[in-house]
Structure formats: structure tokens, C-alpha cells
Amino acid sequence: xxxxxxDRYLTRNGAETTSxxxxxxxxxxxxxxxxLTDADLLRFETKGFHNIATALTxxxxxxxxxxxxxLANRPELQDDPRVIRExxxxxxxSIFDVHLLSDIVSAVARRRDLLDLVRQILGSEVYLxxxxxxxxxxxxxxxxxxxxxxxxxxxxxxxxxxxxVSISLALTPNFDVNGSLMIMPGSHREFISCAGExxxxxxxQSLVTHLPLTGSPDPETLTRMAxxxxxxxxxxxxxxxxxxxxxxxxxxxxxxxxxxxxxxFLVYNSVANTLEEPYAARNxxxxxxxxxxxxxxxxxD
Numbered sequence: 555x556x557x558x559x560x561d562r563y564l565t566r567n568g569a570e571t572t573s574x575x576x577x578x579x580x581x582x583x584x585x586x587x588x589x590l591t592d593a594d595l596l597r598f599e600t601k602g603f604h605n606i607a608t609a610l611t612x613x614x615x616x617x618x619x620x621x622x623x624x625l626a627n628r629p630e631l632q633d634d635p636r637v638i639r640e641x642x643x644x645x646x647x648s649i650f651d652v653h654l655l656s657d658i659v660s661a662v663a664r665r666r667d668l669l670d671l672v673r674q675i676l677g678s679e680v681y682l683x684x685x686x687x688x689x690x691x692x693x694x695x696x697x698x699x700x701x702x703x704x705x706x707x708x709x710x711x712x713x714x715x716x717x718x719v720s721i722s723l724a725l726t727p728n729f730d731v732n733g734s735l736m737i738m739p740g741s742h743r744e745f746i747s748c749a750g751e752x753x754x755x756x757x758x759q760s761l762v763t764h765l766p767l768t769g770s771p772d773p774e775t776l777t778r779m780a781x782x783x784x785x786x787x788x789x790x791x792x793x794x795x796x797x798x799x800x801x802x803x804x805x806x807x808x809x810x811x812x813x814x815x816x817x818x819f820l821v822y823n824s825v826a827n828t829l830e831e832p833y834a835a836r837n838x839x840x841x842x843x844x845x846x847x848x849x850x851x852x853x854x855d
Contacts, residue, residue: 566751566768567751571747573745577715580599580799582824583676601739603788611793617658619726622649622818625649625655635840647761647762648688650843659818662820678826679850680850682821683713683844685820697733702802709832709835710839712832717800717824720820721796721797721820723793723817724816725817728790734787736787737785738779739783741801741803746771757839
């Protein structure tokens with residue numbers, strides 16, 4: 555079912571990729587309302603991301619890393635649709651709903667300092683739109699092709715505007731050689747309307763594919779954006795984090811090094827930006843990809 559409200563971010567409605575100037579703020583709050591300084595907020599507004607050198611303690615990193623191993627090997631989750639496997643090898647690629655599967659991850663997601671940070675950027679109370687573990691085991695971790703999360707969440711989940719942020723928490727060192735996150739700084743100010751239409755149940759394909767398909771810009775657009783904005787890699791030790799705007803153009807290479815890269819992704823959406831019907835798909839995606847419990851998160855401490 556397609557949403558009937560006015561759509562200011564039309565996508566997947568034509569044969570060509572086009573560009574739309576972002577029509578909504580990047581930073582909705584103010585410097586006095588949270589842990590980020592005015593300079594931090596200006597950098598976030600300009601580049602679309604904010605790096606945190608130490609977001610998790612050593613104990614939290616160890617606990618979360620133990621959790622990912624436990625979840626990946628739980629017999630009752632082997633055929634669970636929330637567990638996404640690499641095509642071919644069958645190794646775990648992603649696990650969704652980790653804040654519901656793990657009390658440890660749930661507590662991290664509701665840490666007061668993280669909530670204060672995202673509330674400051676979004677200027678409101680927040681809820682968890684999505685949570686996931688992304689695995690990139692040594693020698694076999696697959697890439698994630700260039701995309702804007704908001705384009706997908708808008709088209710397939712019904713998120714009205716880009717008033718959401720993700721936090722990527724490193725559970726292993728993120729090197730420049732083992733598939734760390736790449737972002738085009740400043741790209742969040744430009745919405746890319748992708749070509750084509752959304753196939754039914756497209757998530758079953760898009761979550762495992764390594765190729766550019768529906769929801770990804772064409773090579774000409776990506777080349778123009780890379781020339782305009784450049785590309786920065788989000789590297790750092792275990793425990794570091796990157797907070798980034800939902801409309802950042804980002805992706806990551808595969809991992810053929812011996813060094814695994816595992817990250818927890820927590821997606822916070824404003825309670826003033828709750829999901830409607832999909833804007834460019836016939837049906838909603840499963841709840842584990844786009845939560846419809848909009849209850850504001852409360853701190854765990």
C-alpha cells in the first residue's frame with residue numbers, strides 16, 4: 555500500500571537517478587541541550603557524522619562481543635528470518651533486533667549519554683527504528699554497496715523525513731583494510747532519488763546482495779558525488795563509535811584480511827517522525843527492519 559500523504563522525497567518512480575536538495579534540518583536541537591558542543595553540531599551539520607573515540611568501556615566491548623558469538627550460534631536462531639547469511643558461504647552477515655535478543659545490547663542502546671546525544675541532534679524524544687549486528691569475518695566478509703539508509707527507510711518502511719541517526723559501535727578494531735564504514739561527507743544534504751521500482755519482498759534480496767540494485771544510485775551519480783564530497787573511512791579501536799545522519803551516502807568494502815570487523819548498529823528515529831505506509835513499495839517490510847513501537851526510550855541507568 556502506498557502512502558497518500560505529500561511525498562517530498564520521491565524515489566523509485568522513474569527510469570533515471572535524480573537529485574533533490576534536502577528539505578529538512580540536519581540538526582534539530584541546540585548546543586545547550588546535550589553533550590555536543592556548538593562546534594560538534596556544526597561539524598555534524600556540515601559532514602553528516604560525529605566520531606566518538608571511546609563510546610564503550612572495555613567490559614562493554616567484551617560483553618557485547620561475547621553476545622554476538624552467542625547469538626550467531628544459538629540453535630533456535632539458525633532459521634530465524636532476523637539472521638541474514640552471506641549468499642553462498644552461509645556465514646552470518648547480519649542479525650537484526652539485537653536489542654530484543656540481548657539484554658546487554660538493550661542496556662547499551664538506552665545508555666543515558668547515547669540517548670542525550672541523539673535527542674540533542676534530533677531535537678526530540680527517540681525510539682529504536684532498527685538494531686542490528688553486522689559481521690565481517692576475516693577472509694570472507696562481504697561488502698555493503700553504496701546507499702542512503704533514509705532512501706530505503708522512506709521507500710520501504712514509510713519514514714517521512716530524514717530525522718533519524720545511526721550509531722555504529724565497533725566491537726573489533728575497524729581498520730582501513732578490513733571493511734570499515736565509508737561515508738561521503740556532506741552527501742547527507744542531497745537526497746538521491748533512485749531509479750526503478752521496488753519488487754515485492756525485496757528485502758529478502760537486498761539484505762544479502764553484493765551488487766547495486768534497487769535503492770542504490772547509478773555509477774555516474776556515485777562518481778559525481780565522490781568527486782564532490784570525497785570519501786572518508788570511519789576507523790578506530792574496539793569501543794569507538796560513529797554517529798551518522800540517516801541520509802549519508804555510505805557503504806563498505808569486503809574483508810579479505812585475517813582481521814574480523816564486527817559492529818553494532820543502533821538506529822534512533824524521532825518520535826515526531828514515526829512510520830507511515832511505504833512511499834515506494836506495495837507492502838511494509840517485517841517489523842525487525844522497521845519497528846512500529848514508537849514508545850520513547852528511557853535511560854537504562
